Amino acid sequence: MSSSPIAVYGATGHTGRLVAAELRARGLEVILAGRDAARLKTVSDELGGARVHEAPLDDPDALRALTAEAAVLIHCAGPFTDTGRPVALAAAESGCHYVDHALEQHHTKWMFDTMPAPARDAGSTMITAMSFYGGMGDLLAAAVAADLTGIDRVTSAYAVSGWRLTTGARKTAELLFADTRRITYDDGAQHVGYVEPRNVVFPFPPPLGPRTMIAPIPSSEVVTVPRHVPARRVEAQLTAHTFEEEGAFTGDAVDPATRAGSEFTVAVQVITEDGGAAGRITGRDLWRLSALASVEAAVRLAGGQGPGPGVFAPAEAFAAEPFLRDLEALGLFRLTLPERTGR
Numbered sequence: 278m279s280s281s282p283i284a285v286y287g288a289t290g291h292t293g294r295l296v297a298a299e300l301r302a303r304g305l306e307v308i309l310a311g312r313d314a315a316r317l318k319t320v321s322d323e324l325g326g327a328r329v330h331e332a333p334l335d336d337p338d339a340l341r342a343l344t345a346e347a348a349v350l351i352h353c354a355g356p357f358t359d360t361g362r363p364v365a366l367a368a369a370e371s372g373c374h375y376v377d378h379a380l381e382q383h384h385t386k387w388m389f390d391t392m393p394a395p396a397r398d399a400g401s402t403m404i405t406a407m408s409f410y411g412g413m414g415d416l417l418a419a420a421v422a423a424d425l426t427g428i429d430r431v432t433s434a435y436a437v438s439g440w441r442l443t444t445g446a447r448k449t450a451e452l453l454f455a456d457t458r459r460i461t462y463d464d465g466a467q468h469v470g471y472v473e474p475r476n477v478v479f480p481f482p483p484p485l486g487p488r489t490m491i492a493p494i495p496s497s498e499v500v501t502v503p504r505h506v507p508a509r510r511v512e513a514q515l516t517a518h519t520f521e522e523e524g525a526f527t528g529d530a531v532d533p534a535t536r537a538g539s540e541f542t543v544a545v546q547v548i549t550e551d552g553g554a555a556g557r558i559t560g561r562d563l564w565r566l567s568a569l570a571s572v573e574a575a576v577r578l579a580g581g582q583g584p585g586p587g588v589f590a591p592a593e594a595f596a597a598e599p600f601l602r603d604l605e606a607l608g609l610f611r612l613t614l615p616e617r618t619g620r
């Protein structure tokens with residue numbers, strides 16, 4: 278494994294702190310990075326001392342100085358609508374491997390389609406949307422669809438209870454649900470435009486059973502899944518009750534133990550011309566799962582594993598089922614794969 282450190286941008290946030298603590302627990306050298314040195318110092322003290330690097334988004338030199346000395350950067354600051362590009366560009370230009378927690382479709386699309394080619398081609402491996410929302414749907418879609426043909430639709434359905442949004446997550450949700458130029462994937466093509474939100478029923482297996490869903494949610498799967506699953510339609514959905522729960526949008530300052538109380542099932546249904554398949558993960562604490570997914574990816578990249586230079590969806594970077602099995606072994610969820618349906 279490389280001895281270069283792993284940088285955590287946004288180390289002062291909830292996700293960044295979890296990521297930094299996990300890296301430290303694995304005995305890895307970490308650089309705590311973000312826009313405010315004093316807040317970073319507090320996190321450093323909590324960890325018993327770690328290097329701090331102040332690099333505001335409007336200081337490309339400071340960002341490049343950070344990425345120049347890190348083997349991998351894990352980007353945890355959001356909303357990515359605001360923070361995504363400068364940090365990703367600095368990593369790309371330095372040849373620093375990169376993993377992000379973005380849920381935002383437009384950030385993910387920019388990474389694949391618009392990031393300037395000279396930056397993209399500088400040698401780093403860049404993995405976007407390696408987190409709970411978006412990332413788990415992407416990995417499950419690949420694992421469930423692995424040997425299927427004639428795929429009509431892929432639906433990733435998130436059933437989440439007890440989600441106490443952080444400030445960053447709340448701002449992200451507010452921006453995304455107000456977005457009138459959403460990305461959808463239908464008839465084998467990407468579309469950008471207004472989408473009428475609707476309620477549908479998704480057939481979760483027992484004990485959840487059928488649940489009313491917000492459909493679609495503006496999640497990154499519509500950008501990532503069609504890159505590796507030949508489907509005609511891809512959609513992400515979220516249980517309607519998730520945002521109706523008391524406390525969902527007032528969770529900015531809850532304690533970490535309360536925040537860790539979320540419960541989830543992520544189910545992916547793949548429908549083919551003659552049936553299909555489904556798979557799911559069921560567990561607790563979507564925040565910690567997000568952190569561990571990005572750390573697992575970063576550790577692999579630091580150790581020389583990965584697909585080589587370029588921008589990748591989670592399931593393009595690593596074989597989906599083994600990666601999910603490795604995450605499952607960390608004890609946060611149970612993986613059920615695959616359940617064939619139809620004839």
Ligand SMILES: NC(=O)c1ccc[n+]([C@@H]2O[C@H](COP(=O)([O-])OP(=O)(O)OC[C@H]3O[C@@H](n4cnc5c(N)ncnc54)[C@H](OP(=O)(O)O)[C@@H]3O)[C@@H](O)[C@H]2O)c1
Pocket residue numbers: 286287288289290291292293311312313316333334353354355356357359360378379380408409410411412443444445446449564567
């Ligand atoms: N897809 C998923 O499942 C998933 C999971 C976890 C997180 N996320 C995303 O990750 C992001 C962070 O989430 P969180 O829960 O960690 O939020 P949080 O606890 O509110 O932390 C936000 C972090 O972003 C930093 N930040 C915000 N705006 C910034 C800016 N303009 N310049 C530099 N740093 C900035 C903050 O720095 P300061 O301390 O200096 O304010 C802080 O470190 C969100 O966008 C969230 O949607 C996604």
